[in-house]
Amino acid sequence: MSKVVHEFNDIIRKLRKDLFGKGPEKIHTVFVENMAVSTLYGNLTPTEQFISRSVEGKDMVHAARTRMIQDVYAESTPDGMEELIGAKLIHLFTDIKVEENMAISVFVFDKNITE
Template identity: 75%
Template structure:
């Protein structure tokens, strides 16, 4: 794994841990042209797992997680992310499959990642 990907994953993990009290257990990221695509495994807190035992609870956890992450990144990327990547973050697309505790985030930058 390249040093840049490792540092990128650490930024994602730290932000989510600070924000939600638990970061993902494992992150796999790839850089493709102007995108960083991160697959995050083991995201949910014990409380979220408990809430997600019903269909309504799963929907609530999904909506809260998705909106919270998108809101945080829309205000500002994690400190040092744009410097590390060498490009400005222009969009984040994020979703989580609560039943499988897997999330995907696609970070779109204003130029290709080198």
């Protein structure tokens, strides 16, 4: 199972690196029933960190990060994710806490992925 978690994290890291120019420095993922819950640390680029010094900038970085991830996954599931997990991704819930440079993503699949 740890190999699957590692490969799952690599898919997430690559997508975010391609999308934002920087992937998370650390990802911790657990599989629970039909969900993969990923905590991502060290997400923000230096520019985003600078912008987020103000309240308006923090709100802008939060909205952009959250909306872009949701839009990308709504358009298509990342290459190899469903094949790796053996289930279809049906929902993604994601949020980022800008001031702590930490994000959470909950991937909901169409069947139990822990078996």
